[in-house]
Every structure is written in structure tokens, then in C-alpha cells.
Amino acid sequence: MTATAAPPEAPAPAEPPVHRPSLRKRLVPYWLLLPGILWLLVFFVLPMAYQASTSVQTGSLEEGFEVTWHFRTYWDALAEYYPQFLRSLLYAGTATLLCLLLGYPLAYLIAFKAGRWRNLLLVLVIAPFFTSFLIRTLAWKTILADGGPVVAVLNSVGFLDVTSWLGLTQGERVLATPLAVVCGLTYNFLPFMILPLYTSLERIDARLHEAAGDLYATPATTFRKVTFPLSMPGVVSGTLLTFIPASGDYVNAELLGSTDTRMIGNVIQSQYLRILDYPTAAALSFILMAAVLVMVTIYIRRAGTEDLV
Amino acid sequence: MRWLRRNLVTVLGLLTLAYLLLPNVVVTVFSFNNPSGRFNYAWQEFSLDAWKDPCGVADLCGSLALSLQIALWATLGATLLGAAIAFALVRYRFRARGAVNSLIFMPMAMPEIVMAASLLALFLNMGVELGFWTILIAHVMFCLSFVVAAVKARVLSMDPRLEEAARDLYASPVQTFLRVTLPIAAPGIAAGALLSFALSFDDFIITNFNSGNTVTFPMFVWGSAQRGTPVQINVIGTAMFVIAVLVVLAAQIVGNRRKKAQPK
Numbered sequence: 066m067t068a069t070a071a072p073p074e075a076p077a078p079a080e081p082p083v084h085r086p087s088l089r090k091r092l093v094p095y096w097l098l099l100p101g102i103l104w105l106l107v108f109f110v111l112p113m114a115y116q117a118s119t120s121v122q123t124g125s126l127e128e129g130f131e132v133t134w135h136f137r138t139y140w141d142a143l144a145e146y147y148p149q150f151l152r153s154l155l156y157a158g159t160a161t162l163l164c165l166l167l168g169y170p171l172a173y174l175i176a177f178k179a180g181r182w183r184n185l186l187l188v189l190v191i192a193p194f195f196t197s198f199l200i201r202t203l204a205w206k207t208i209l210a211d212g213g214p215v216v217a218v219l220n221s222v223g224f225l226d227v228t229s230w231l232g233l234t235q236g237e238r239v240l241a242t243p244l245a246v247v248c249g250l251t252y253n254f255l256p257f258m259i260l261p262l263y264t265s266l267e268r269i270d271a272r273l274h275e276a277a278g279d280l281y282a283t284p285a286t287t288f289r290k291v292t293f294p295l296s297m298p299g300v301v302s303g304t305l306l307t308f309i310p311a312s313g314d315y316v317n318a319e320l321l322g323s324t325d326t327r328m329i330g331n332v333i334q335s336q337y338l339r340i341l342d343y344p345t346a347a348a349l350s351f352i353l354m355a356a357v358l359v360m361v362t363i364y365i366r367r368a369g370t371e372d373l374v
Numbered sequence: 375m376r377w378l379r380r381n382l383v384t385v386l387g388l389l390t391l392a393y394l395l396l397p398n399v400v401v402t403v404f405s406f407n408n409p410s411g412r413f414n415y416a417w418q419e420f421s422l423d424a425w426k427d428p429c430g431v432a433d434l435c436g437s438l439a440l441s442l443q444i445a446l447w448a449t450l451g452a453t454l455l456g457a458a459i460a461f462a463l464v465r466y467r468f469r470a471r472g473a474v475n476s477l478i479f480m481p482m483a484m485p486e487i488v489m490a491a492s493l494l495a496l497f498l499n500m501g502v503e504l505g506f507w508t509i510l511i512a513h514v515m516f517c518l519s520f521v522v523a524a525v526k527a528r529v530l531s532m533d534p535r536l537e538e539a540a541r542d543l544y545a546s547p548v549q550t551f552l553r554v555t556l557p558i559a560a561p562g563i564a565a566g567a568l569l570s571f572a573l574s575f576d577d578f579i580i581t582n583f584n585s586g587n588t589v590t591f592p593m594f595v596w597g598s599a600q601r602g603t604p605v606q607i608n609v610i611g612t613a614m615f616v617i618a619v620l621v622v623l624a625a626q627i628v629g630n631r632r633k634k635a636q637p638k
Contacts (some may be wrong), residue, residue, distance in 0.1 A: 094466035098474060101455035101518055105477055108515040112492035119495045167390045174387030188622055189391060193398050195618035197576050199595040200611040203603060204397035207404065207415045255394060305483070313485025316578060320599055330487050330579075337491055337583065343498065350491040357485055 120347035130343060142348045146332050150352070153328040154360075156243070156318075157311035160250035164258040164307045165300065167251070172262035172299070173292075177271070190259050198253060202320050205249055209239040209321070241323035249317035257306040265299030266292070301368045305361060312357055329353055398615060405608035412602025424605035428613070431604040434594060438610065441591035444506070445575040448513035452574075453567045455514070456521025457559070463522070464529045481519045489516060490583035497584065504586025512584050513574040520573065521566035528562025529555075 120138060124130035143150070175186045193201060208215055216239050219225050228234040233244040269292065277287040293300075315330030329349060336346035378385065404414055408421035429435035463474065481489060493512055497504060536558070540550040578592040585593060595607055 094462040094468045097458040097462035097466075098468075101459040101522075102474065102477065104455055104515060105481070105518065108493060108496070108511055109481055109489065110477070112489070112496040115499050116492035116495040119499070167386075167393065170383050170386035171388075171390040173383055178384060184626065186391070188619070188626075189395065192615065192619055192622075193394055194572060194576070196398055196401055196611040196615045197592055197595060199578060199592050199599070200401055200607055201397040203415075203595070203599060203607075204400040204404070207400050208396060210415060252393065252397070255390070259390075309483060309485055313487040313579075315487070330485075333487055333491055334582070337494060343495070346491060347495055350488050353485060354488045357488075358483075361483065 116347045116350060119343050120351055122344050126341055135344070138344045138348045139352065142345050143352065146329065146349060149327055149329045149332050150356070152326070153312050153330065153353075154356070156247055156250060156326075156328060157308050157314075159247050160254065160311050161258075161304050161308045163247070163251040164255050165304060168255055168258040168262055168303065172259050172266055175259075175263050176266035176269075187263070190256055194256065199316065199320075202249055202253065202316060205245070205252065205321055206240065209245055209248070211238055211240060215239075240321065241326070243322070243326050245321040246318050246326045246328075249321045250311050250314060253314075253317065254307040254311055257310075258303040261302040261306065262296060262299040265296045269295050297368065301365065305364070309357055309361065313353060401608050402612045402615070405605060405612045407605055407608075409605065414603045414605050414608065421605075424609045428606050428609045431606045433589060434604065434606055434610075437589045437591045437594040440506075440588070441575055444509055444513060444590065445571050447510055448517055448574040449567050449570040451510075451514040452517035452521050452570045453563060456518045456566060456570075457525045457563050459518075460522045460525035460529060460562075461555075461559075464526055478519050478522050481516055482523070486516070486579040487583075490580040493580070494583045504584055505588045508584045508586070509581055509588060509590065512580045513577060516577075516580060517570035517573055520569050521563075524566035524569060525559060525562040528565070529559050532558045 118132055119130070121132055121134050121136060122130040123133045123135045123138075171186075171190070175183055175190075179186050207213070210216070216225075216237065219239065220237055225234055225237060225239070228244050229236065233247075234242045239245050239248075273291050273295070274287055277291050282290065313330050315328055315334050318326050318328045318331050333346050333349050333353070336342050336349065404417070405424060406420050406422065407414055407417055408419045408423065409416065410418050424430070459474070459478065462468070463471070490512075493508075493515070494504075496502075497508055502508060532555075536554055537550055540554045541547075545553065576592060577590075578596065581590055581593060582596065589597070591610075595603075598604060598607060
């Protein structure tokens with residue numbers, strides 16, 4: 066029932082008849098929201114609070130932990146594990162850049178040149194997801210095996226000389242080096258770069274390319290001045306979808322790397338699950354979250370696409 | 375040389391595709407291997423043993439069944455909760471919209487390990503025993519946002535006048551929802567559900583933190599990377615790949631036929 070007309074006995078206040086739904090109707094959205102939001106509050110927000118509290122606790126497994134507002138844990142954790150932090154950001158950043166460089170041509174190919182092959186190519190980009198990513202990451206152990214064909218080729222063209230000069234590999238090995246970890250990270254998150262790139266490229270009006278050509282722009286200029294700027298939303302969301310998960314990943318570093326390639330994810334995982342030093346683990350996880358949030362915020366501001374999300 | 379310059383993008387794109395698909399090829403080829411040691415990383419000889427006996431490794435098929443079970447329940451939970459939120463966000467005005475939107479967005483914008491670790495902090499502090507239920511709770515939590523995003527996109531693109539028309543024709547709100555809104559939103563709901571299933575089934579990091587001694591399929595693979603990788607892992611990886619690709623192709627063919635059957 067809607068109260069468009071005031072009941073007769075009420076002394077009519079000089080109000081225009083407002084379309085005001087009944088209370089029951091107005092509560093509908095809240096009932097729809099309630100279960101899901103409650104779930105997120107209890108299992109996403111509340112855990113953050115518990116993690117914050119854990120990070121300022123002291124104690125031991127035997128005697129139990131207690132909140133002592135011991136903020137020094139943060140400082141100690143940073144002082145001890147800053148190499149792993151820097152390494153994580155470096156690896157994740159490199160992998161993101163590689164994903165962009167490798168993914169852009171493929172997204173461009175699917176969006177503009179594939180014709181009737183477009184759907185097939187899209188299926189092929191998504192298809193690897195159907196096999197568990199752990200199994201696929203283990204396959205890189207075979208591909209990059211010592212003395213295998215891939216390593217032999219990389220070695221013979223002098224690629225390994227360059228990478229070992231850069232400190233990415235050691236001698237004639239690829240496995241258990243930073244190169245293997247970055248290669249794994251790039252591989253695992255590449256589809257998350259390609260799909261948003263493809264979505265934003267596909268929206269570009271092909272006539273813009275013709276127009277640029279008519280105005281005597283070379284293909285390179287057309288790309289630089291028309292295509293790339295118009296694909297920025299895809300570049301921004303693709304880099305975020307790659308960088309954020311890569312920065313907290315520990316699977317690639319564990320399976321393809323060595324103790325010299327441990328990332329911050331490896332430290333948090335072993336502190337939580339093996340060493341059981343909960344306060345340090347919680348503090349590290351908080352620092353990682355803060356670092357990622359700050360970097361992402363600055364990046365989105367810089368890229369000027371705040372309406373993206 | 376000229377040809378290369380003209381087709382540079384195509385060549386580079388196909389090289390990237392090869393990089394993406396190479397591990398799947400290796401997984402498939404090595405499912406026919408007969409490795410000499412405990413690890414299936416080096417090629418020895420062709421063998422069909424693993425294909426004849428895919429459950430021949432202790433706990434492997436049990437972990438697979440558990441993962442399927444968790445993925446189904448997590449999909450059901452996340453889809454129900456997520457679709458409700460999406461409808462509320464698109465079809466109703468209410469206070470705290472902004473807050474709800476950012477609450478939905480946050481889990482997608484955070485490294486998975488942060489959610490995994492903080493959820494474990496909650497369970498440890500509460501003294502909850504880790505296992506099936508904690509995994510399920512975690513999976514519903516992180517799948518929810520993806521369902522909201524998928525359903526929201528679909529409902530946003532639908533014409534609100536259709537619902538108005540239904541109401542003008544004296545359909546009750548429930549009838550309008552069941553006969554008009556739900557069928558139109560169905561592809562979005564299906565996409566969200568499929569995504570949830572895939573995310574939950576293949577989830578490793580959050581499960582690693584919150585599973586205790588319960589072994590899902592990804593946990594089994596992770597453990598085997600330390601103890602020795604049975605060929606059966608590759609068999610299952612290959613089989614899942616083939617089945618999924620066949621389903622996608624079948625869906626495409628059916629979709630194309632339908633389009634041809636009712637030209638518009």
C-alpha cells in the first residue's frame with residue numbers, strides 16, 4: 066500500500082503527496098543484503114580485527130598469547146624481512162610488466178585480427194584454467210629442467226649469459242633461480258592481463274584507426290596516439306589483477322625457486338603454519354596489505370581512472 | 375622480412391599463446407609417462423598404466439571428491455548470497471550503498487594470503503577446529519564478491535521498463551521477479567556460479583591456511599610436490615581439461631544452433 070492520500074482525520078499538513086512505500090517494502094533491500102553482508106563482516110572484516118590484535122600480542126604457544134600492545138613486532142618484522150618484501154615487490158612488478166608486454170600483442174590479435182578465429186582464441190586463453198594451476202606450475206619444473214631443451218636453447222643464444230649478468234640466473238641453470246620464479250608468476254597471471262586488455266581493445270571503434278590512417282598517421286603513431294590511450298582502462302585493471310595476487314604469492318617461489326628467492330608470502334606462510342610465530346606473521350601480513358593498498362591507490366590516482374572500479 | 379614486419383603482432387600473439395598452452399601440453403604428455411623415481415619430471419617411456427588406474431594412489435580420488443563437494447556447496451552459498459546483494463544494489467535505493475560497494479570490492483583487491491592469514495587468526499583466537507567447515511566458510515567468503523560483480527553487470531544492462539511493463543499488466547512483485555527479472559538475470563547468475571565453482575575448486579592459498587589436516591585436491595598436489603608426484607595427477611589434470619573444453623565447445627555449438635533457429 067502506498068500512502069498517496071493522507072487519512073481524512075489527520076489535520077492536513079501542507080505537504081505534497083509523496084510516494085512513500087510501506088515500511089515492509091522499504092526493508093526489502095536490507096533483507097536482501099543482510100545474509101551476504103553479515104557473512105563478509107564476520108569472515109572478512111572481523112578477521113582483520115583479530116589479525117590486528119594478534120599482531121600486537123606477545124607470548125608463546127605453551128603459555129598462550131596476550132595483547133600487550135607490543136608494536137615493536139612490526140619494526141622487528143620489517144627489519145628482519147625487508148629483503149623478502151623488496152623481492153616480492155620486485156618480482157611481482159617484473160612479472161606484471163612482462164605480462165603486459167606479452168599479453169598486449171595477443172589481446173590485440175584477438176580483438177582486431179582474429180576474425181572468425183576470435184572465439185577459439187578466447188577459449189584457448191581461458192582453457193589452461195581448467196587444469197589445476199599447481200599441476201601446471203609443476204610442469205614448469207619439467208620445461209625448465211637442467212640440461213633440458215629449453216635451457217640448452219637459452220644457453221646457446223647467450224640469453225643465460227645476459228640473465229646471469231643481471232643476477233637472474235646462475236651458470237647453466239634456470240630452475241631454482243629468480244628467472245624461474247618470475248617466469249612462473251608471469252605464466253600464472255597472464256590470462257588476468259589478457260582478458261581485461263581484450264575487453265577494452267574490443268570496444269574501440271575500428272573507424273578510429275581508419276581516421277588516423279586517413280590523417281597520415283603511421284601504424285606506430287596510430288598505436289601510440291589512438292589505440293594505446295583508449296586501452297588504458299584495460300591496462301590499469303590488468304596490471305592490478307596481476308600485481309596484487311603476484312605480490313602475495315608463495316606457490317611459484319616455493320615450487321620453482323630456492324631459499325634465495327623466498328618472497329614475503331613464503332615468510333608469512335611458514336611463520337603461520339610451521340614456525341607458529343603468530344604475532345610476527347600477523348604483522349607481516351598487515352604490512353603487506355598496507356603496502357599493496359597504498360601502491361594501488363597511488364597507481365589508480367596516477368592513471369586517472371578512478372571510475373574504473 | 376617484410377612479411378614478418380606486417381604480421382609482427384600475429385607472430386608475437388601466437389608466441390604468447392604457445393607460452394600459455396605449453397604447460398598443458400607437458401601435463402598431457404607426461405600423463406603417459408612411466409617415471410623411474412618418485413617424481414614425474416623427466417621422460418622415461420610411454421605407458422598407459424596411470425590412465426588405466428587413475429585412483430591408484432592413496433587419497434588422490436578422495437581429495438578430488440572432497441574438492442568437488444566443497445566447490446558445489448561454496449558455489450551454492452556464494453551464488454545465493456551474492457545474487458541477493460547484486461539485486462539489492464541495482465534495483466533499490468538505500469543508505470550505506472557506498473559502504474556496501476567497497477565491502478564487496480575489498481576482497482577482490484587484496485592479496486589472497488592476507489585474507490587467508492586473517493581468517494586463520496580469527497579461527498585460532500576463537501578456538502574453531504580447522505577442517506571442512508572452515509574451508510567452506512572461507513570459499514563462500516571469497517567467491518561472494520565475484521558473484522556480485524557478475525550478476526550486477528547483467529542486471530545493470532537489462533531494461534528496467536520490462537519490469538514496469540510486467541507490473542502494469544498486474545503481475546505481483548513475486549511474479550515479476552520469477553517471470554521477468556530472474557530469467558533475464560540468469561546468464562549473469564550462471565556466470566557467477568561457474569566462476570565460483572572454478573575459484574573454489576582450484577583454490578590453494580586460503581585452503582592451505584584454513585584446512586587443518588583436511589586434504590583437498592590442490593592440497594594433495596601441493597603435498598605431492600614434496601613427497602613425489604604420481605602420474606595420476608597428470609591424468610586428472612588432462613581429463614579435467616578435456617572435459618571442460620568439450621563442454622565449452624558443446625555450449626558454443628548449441629548456442630550457434632539456437633541463434634540460427636530464431637533469427638532476430
